[in-house]
Amino acid sequence: MTDGRATTPSLARVVIAEDEAIVRLDLKEILVSAGYEVVGETGRGDEAVQLVEEHKPDLAILDVKMPGMDGLRAAREITSRHQVVVLLLTAFSQRDLIEEARDSGVAAYLIKPFQSRELLPAITDVLAKARQEWAIEAEQSGGGAEDKIATRRVVDEAKQILMDRDDLPETEAFGFIQRTAMQTRARMRDVAQQVVDGTLTP
Ligand SMILES: [Mg+2]
Numbered sequence: 765m766t767d768g769r770a771t772t773p774s775l776a777r778v779v780i781a782e783d784e785a786i787v788r789l790d791l792k793e794i795l796v797s798a799g800y801e802v803v804g805e806t807g808r809g810d811e812a813v814q815l816v817e818e819h820k821p822d823l824a825i826l827d828v829k830m831p832g833m834d835g836l837r838a839a840r841e842i843t844s845r846h847q848v849v850v851l852l853l854t855a856f857s858q859r860d861l862i863e864e865a866r867d868s869g870v871a872a873y874l875i876k877p878f879q880s881r882e883l884l885p886a887i888t889d890v891l892a893k894a895r896q897e898w899a900i901e902a903e904q905s906g907g908g909a910e911d912k913i914a915t916r917r918v919v920d921e922a923k924q925i926l927m928d929r930d931d932l933p934e935t936e937a938f939g940f941i942q943r944t945a946m947q948t949r950a951r952m953r954d955v956a957q958q959v960v961d962g963t964l965t966p
Pocket residue numbers: 782783784827828829830
């Protein structure tokens with residue numbers, strides 16, 4: 765695809781919504797220097813919903829308290845319509861919102877003020893989990909809920925074997941299953957079954 769973007773692919777495309785300009789700037793700098801592409805930024809919740817609609821990012825980082833629309837409602841609107849990971853930024857005094865955040869489709873939250881050493885691993889983690897989930901959903905797009913559950917179960921079992929027996933980190937364990945499936949034009953479910961059966965090793 766030639767769309768004028770940098771030739772090195774970014775780790776993920778991100779929309780950020782935070783009404784404190786200094787925090788937003790800080791967030792952007794941390795993300796960009798870590799290799800993420802910030803495709804949109806705003807200090808308003810309603811604009812965050814529009815930016816996600818427009819740019820279809822992988823990740824949206826939303827503050828809770830913002831003008832226009834609060835971050836929880838924005839998260840609900842965003843996750844009901846798009847395949848996007850939402851990370852919520854909350855103040856310490858808002859930790860009672862955590863339950864509500866889960867119900868709003870929020871993948872993880874960070875309490876402000878956050879450090880880049882907390883933010884970056886949290887992002888890596890939620891993106892990796894979401895990408896695994898999306899890959900399983902894509903494979904099972906023609907199937908029903910039972911197929912998805914069965915696939916997730918065997919993929920999880922295979923992942924555990926690859927982690928315990930072969931010492932692979934979780935993302936690499938999943939990567940092995942996904943890559944092998946692509947290379948052999950097989951389903952991840954069948955590749956995972958071979959790992960479980962002991963007929964396939966990295
Ligand atoms: Mg705020």
